[in-house]
Amino acid sequence: MIKRLFIIMVMVAAAVGVRAQWSAGLMVGYDYNSYDYAKGYGYDLRYGGRSGLAMSVPVQYTINDWFALRADVAYLQKGHKMHRTGYHAGPTENVRDHYLHLPVQAQFSFGTDRVRGYLGLGGYVGYWLHSHRQGVDIINMGPWGTVEDNSESHWYYYDECVDFLSERDQRFDAGLVASLGVGYRITPCIEARAESVLHYSVIDTASGSNGNLAPRYNSTFSFQVGCIYYFTAK
Amino acid sequence: MKYTSIIALPAICLLAMAGTACRDDEPELLRADEMMIYSKPSEQFDAVWRGINQNYVFWDVDSTDWDAVYAEYMPRFRALDERESVSSEELKELYTGATATLLDHHMSIMVCNLWGEGYERNQKIHINPAENELKQRPYYHRFDTYGVWEADDHLVNDLNISDYKSGEHGGTYYCTAVIDDHVLYFGFTNFTITELMNDAAAPEPQPDDYWDEDQYESDHNAWLAVQQTKDVVDTYIHNALDNPAITDVIIDLRSNTGGYLNDEYYVLGLFMDGPTLAGYTRHKSGIGRYDYSPWIPHTFYPYERTRQLPGKVVVLCDLYSVSMAEITSLLAKEMPNAVLMGERTYGGHGVLHGDFSEYYTGTFGSQDGPHFGYLCDRCTRTTDGTMLEGQGVTPDITLTYDYLDVYGGSKDTWLDRALQYIATGH
Numbered sequence: 162m163i164k165r166l167f168i169i170m171v172m173v174a175a176a177v178g179v180r181a182q183w184s185a186g187l188m189v190g191y192d193y194n195s196y197d198y199a200k201g202y203g204y205d206l207r208y209g210g211r212s213g214l215a216m217s218v219p220v221q222y223t224i225n226d227w228f229a230l231r232a233d234v235a236y237l238q239k240g241h242k243m244h245r246t247g248y249h250a251g252p253t254e255n256v257r258d259h260y261l262h263l264p265v266q267a268q269f270s271f272g273t274d275r276v277r278g279y280l281g282l283g284g285y286v287g288y289w290l291h292s293h294r295q296g297v298d299i300i301n302m303g304p305w306g307t308v309e310d311n312s313e314s315h316w317y318y319y320d321e322c323v324d325f326l327s328e329r330d331q332r333f334d335a336g337l338v339a340s341l342g343v344g345y346r347i348t349p350c351i352e353a354r355a356e357s358v359l360h361y362s363v364i365d366t367a368s369g370s371n372g373n374l375a376p377r378y379n380s381t382f383s384f385q386v387g388c389i390y391y392f393t394a395k
Numbered sequence: 396m397k398y399t400s401i402i403a404l405p406a407i408c409l410l411a412m413a414g415t416a417c418r419d420d421e422p423e424l425l426r427a428d429e430m431m432i433y434s435k436p437s438e439q440f441d442a443v444w445r446g447i448n449q450n451y452v453f454w455d456v457d458s459t460d461w462d463a464v465y466a467e468y469m470p471r472f473r474a475l476d477e478r479e480s481v482s483s484e485e486l487k488e489l490y491t492g493a494t495a496t497l498l499d500h501h502m503s504i505m506v507c508n509l510w511g512e513g514y515e516r517n518q519k520i521h522i523n524p525a526e527n528e529l530k531q532r533p534y535y536h537r538f539d540t541y542g543v544w545e546a547d548d549h550l551v552n553d554l555n556i557s558d559y560k561s562g563e564h565g566g567t568y569y570c571t572a573v574i575d576d577h578v579l580y581f582g583f584t585n586f587t588i589t590e591l592m593n594d595a596a597a598p599e600p601q602p603d604d605y606w607d608e609d610q611y612e613s614d615h616n617a618w619l620a621v622q623q624t625k626d627v628v629d630t631y632i633h634n635a636l637d638n639p640a641i642t643d644v645i646i647d648l649r650s651n652t653g654g655y656l657n658d659e660y661y662v663l664g665l666f667m668d669g670p671t672l673a674g675y676t677r678h679k680s681g682i683g684r685y686d687y688s689p690w691i692p693h694t695f696y697p698y699e700r701t702r703q704l705p706g707k708v709v710v711l712c713d714l715y716s717v718s719m720a721e722i723t724s725l726l727a728k729e730m731p732n733a734v735l736m737g738e739r740t741y742g743g744h745g746v747l748h749g750d751f752s753e754y755y756t757g758t759f760g761s762q763d764g765p766h767f768g769y770l771c772d773r774c775t776r777t778t779d780g781t782m783l784e785g786q787g788v789t790p791d792i793t794l795t796y797d798y799l800d801v802y803g804g805s806k807d808t809w810l811d812r813a814l815q816y817i818a819t820g821h
Binding site for chain 1: 417418419421422424425426429448449454455680681682683684685686688689691692694752753755
């Protein structure tokens with residue numbers, strides 16, 4: 162039984178190996194992070210997404226002309242904006258989060274030898290590297306001991322790194338990834354590619370110690386362009 | 396393309412379903428002060444626990460495991476649900492135990508015993524978590540009297556004084572005097588000078604504005620009383636800034652229970668040489684337990700005129716000096732010619748504004764309702780980054796409480812010690 166299984170595996174590998182080829186590249190682009198945070202009774206709190214930089218180094222193993230396995234080392238800038246409305250309007254905050262992602266996708270392709278479309282589906286794991294925030298908040302004490310008006314002297318401008326707190330922050334990330342792209346084979350070994358990628362996190366950015374309060378999730382959409390180098394010419 | 400569509404399209408659908416299923420649903424979140432209607436002791440505990448859970452501003456420095464408290468105490472409250480009545484003593488014991496280790500030294504919880512029998516029905520039960528910590532201190536003593544009341548007797552009966560004034564307004568007692576022609580004394584029980592100044596600015600009642608003579612007399616007497624108390628503070632300010640004989644000042648904050656931040660303008664603000672950083676404050680910036688704002692500078696500003704005294708500013712404090720009295724004590728430690736004498740203070744350094752919607756933090760419930768939580772909405776730290784909540788301000792010179800100062804006639808050994816320091820420098 163084991164012997165039969167081994168022979169089948171060798172035959173499959175041999176058949177696949179005829180057309181298999183490694184490739185690697187560099188993709189750079191723009192991303193937009195959507196911050197899904199149910200603010201509950203924070204009626205006047207408004208949260209929005211932020212755009213940033215996306216970079217990835219894809220490594221691809223093409224098995225045949227319609228299927229490949231792809232893994233990336235990706236850097237994504239996530240984050241969100243917050244501002245208050247209504248009576249307490251004024252304070253605002255922009256948060257920038259830096260993530261390292263390792264997405265692994267099953268990549269399906271279609272098209273001609275010169276121009277091909279790609280569809281990738283898979284999952285990723287990630288790590289929250291760094292957080293930074295910048296904003297404006299109200300100063301509680303004015304020249305006469307009270308905040309009497311909204312003049313500039315009553316606002317505190319800040320721009321600081323945020324220290325991680327294990328009780329608050331879940332630094333591990335994971336989720337689903339989907340991509341759609343198009344490539345143009347410039348030379349037998351070099352392909353120019355443009356693609357859009359969605360990283361859909363399923364991990365709450367707040368740790369379990371955050372008091373069972375509203376969870377918060379990131380969904381990051383990126384658009385990247387770059388080059389893929391095929392180590393074996395087609 | 397055929398293989399792509401056969402495999403990829405179903406995979407997309409599967410992934411989309413998996414993705415949406417993996418995220419937690421939004422929980423039902425009510426504001427702590429919206430959970431005011433309940434019928435069982437366990438529901439009351441749930442409301443109080445959630446109020447503290449959502450509104451507390453010290454979670455990252457407080458060692459209390461609040462989730463563990465819920466797990467431990469909810470079954471005990473549920474056991475009370477089955478009973479016909481619950482005694483106030485039982486409720487107090489449970490809430491005292493649940494809140495025993497919380498750090499906020501301003502915190503005060505009121506719960507109404509809706510299930511009591513006889514006179515205990517609707518009885519209000521008050522829990523003050525700070526009391527547990529205070530009793531652990533080796534120098535703990537009960538609250539006997541305000542420092543300014545002790546000093547008042549000693550000033551009048553034993554010391555060489557001039558320009559003595561005293562008065563009361565809105566529950567605050569003020570006293571000022573000049574000792575030995577050059578030491579200015581100012582003591583008061585609460586920081587409500589701003590309120591006094593505002594009330595004193597009201598126009599004098601005129602007889603023509605009244606139909607009722609008795610009402611006019613009552614209002615006019617009340618107005619006069621406010622003016623007389625304002626005169627105490629005005630006398631202090633005049634002597635501090637315009638009396639050339641004054642070289643030293645004693646500010647008496649013993650057992651002062653705090654009050655308005657604004658009041659520093661009238662107290663140490665007379666002697667600041669410019670805006671003085673007293674520390675930093677932080678409030679909540681969202682509804683998450685650990686959503687905090689940055690540390691924002693907490694600066695006090697000088698009075699419209701100031702004076703640099705040639706001598707010393709001595710601030711007296713004790714175990715029951717709390718809140719604004721402690722902030723003033725901290726500020727004194729930042730001033731080059733000031734010294735703090737007395738006991739390590741209460742440890743209630745937080746700031747309260749009382750408007751839950753301002754920072755989604757702090758006070759919740761209602762004093763007239765079934766429960767009320769009195770919490771800070773901002774916490775503070777010193778200029779060097781130390782949080783003194785629950786610890787208090789350590790004086791430069793430690794004094795020992797002597798109950799005979801209170802019960803042994805008109806003596807006030809702490810005031811004498813302050814005068815000795817001014818005279819000798821140690």
